[in-house]
Amino acid sequence: MMSNRKSGPLARALLLPLIIVSALSAGAGAGKKASSAKDVDSGSFGIFVNGKRVATEVFRIEQLPDMSVAKSEIKVENGDGKASQTSELQITPSGDLKRYQWNELSPEKAVATVEPQDQFLIEHMTYASGKPIEQPFILPPSTMVLDDYFFSQRQILAWRYLASNCRPQGASKPCALGKAQFGVLVPRQRTSMLVTMEYAGREKVTVHGKEIELSRINLQAEGASEWALFLDDNYKLIRILIVADNTEVVRD
Numbered sequence: 001m002m003s004n005r006k007s008g009p010l011a012r013a014l015l016l017p018l019i020i021v022s023a024l025s026a027g028a029g030a031g032k033k034a035s036s037a038k039d040v041d042s043g044s045f046g047i048f049v050n051g052k053r054v055a056t057e058v059f060r061i062e063q064l065p066d067m068s069v070a071k072s073e074i075k076v077e078n079g080d081g082k083a084s085q086t087s088e089l090q091i092t093p094s095g096d097l098k099r100y101q102w103n104e105l106s107p108e109k110a111v112a113t114v115e116p117q118d119q120f121l122i123e124h125m126t127y128a129s130g131k132p133i134e135q136p137f138i139l140p141p142s143t144m145v146l147d148d149y150f151f152s153q154r155q156i157l158a159w160r161y162l163a164s165n166c167r168p169q170g171a172s173k174p175c176a177l178g179k180a181q182f183g184v185l186v187p188r189q190r191t192s193m194l195v196t197m198e199y200a201g202r203e204k205v206t207v208h209g210k211e212i213e214l215s216r217i218n219l220q221a222e223g224a225s226e227w228a229l230f231l232d233d234n235y236k237l238i239r240i241l242i243v244a245d246n247t248e249v250v251r252d
Contacts (some may be wrong), residue, residue: 008212015173024247037062037069041236045151045251049245054078059152067092070216072150083107087150095160096141102187112187116141123187139183146184146195151249155237157182158217158229161197196220204231207239207250230250 008185018046038060047055055076068091076083078193084105085125090098097116104110118134125133137143144157160182166175175197185192200216214230221227225244232238240249 003049004033011183014046016076037064040068041152041155045237045240046252047074047151047247048248048250052078055149057149057151059150061152061156065100070152070156072152072175074149076149085149087147087153089145089153091156091157092141097143097145100145100147100187102147109157114145114187114189115186120184123185123190125190133190135202137185137192139185139192144184145187147186151237151240154219154240155231157184157195157219158231159235160198161217162235165197193222200228203230205239 040063042060044059045057046053049059055074055078056075057072059070059072062071070089070091071087073084077129083198086103086105088099090103092098096116100114102110102112111125112123112125115121119138119140121137121139121141123133123137124137125135144160144211146153146157150203161180162177165177165180179196179198181194181196183192184195196219198218198220200218202213203216204211204213205210213231214232217229217231219227219229223244228241228243229237230239230241236251238251240247242248
């Protein structure tokens with residue numbers, strides 16, 4: 001059941017989407033600095049394929065005086081063995097990429113870092129065996145990182161979509177959310193791509209056996225299956241559905 005209406009808590013809040021902006025880039029207030037990190041969101045996502053849990057992502061998104069930091073760890077355990085990876089995404093108060101680091105802990109060892117340099121983003125990749133690789137990308141620092149397997153990064157992209165794509169229609173009317181494209185970097189694959197996001201209204205879904213109404217945003221990457229992202233009224237990602245791959249991601 002889906003409706004394209006833009007009423008309700010999400011639409012009302014999008015009149016001034018300051019909550020979303022602060023989660024991405026508020027950093028310190030004017031002339032003021034926080035004494036400690038502020039917990040923006042934390043928790044875990046269960047990743048299910050064909051109804052079977054195959055992996056878990058544990059994440060934390062914090063706001064510090066000089067940047068926002070998103071840390072994640074994903075552990076995969078299925079019939080093919082175990083795998084473990086971590087990531088740390090640092091975003092400046094202006095919303096630009098400050099630094100990104102990805103680590104593969106098992107079954108092999110690898111490290112990738114991405115940092116802005118002049119007008120480029122530079123990725124350094126090091127494997128346990130083999131020479132280090134350096135690859136430049138002609139991308140602005142505002143480019144979002146959307147690495148493989150880290151679903152909390154999809155939540156941050158959804159926040160950016162909501163914050164940047166709000167078109168005010170008047171003092172008493174909610175924002176009209178249209179289709180928008182974003183350039184993203186996928187460090188693990190050492191590639192970049194365009195993704196399209198579009199608000200699809202409110203939809204009733206069943207999560208942990210309970211029916212709730214969530215806001216749906218469709219995410220489409222070039223040459224890939226469509227992802228349906230479901231957010232609650234606090235802008236937290238609750239569920240991702242990838243129908244073509246029989247994959248579901250659910251907040252624990």
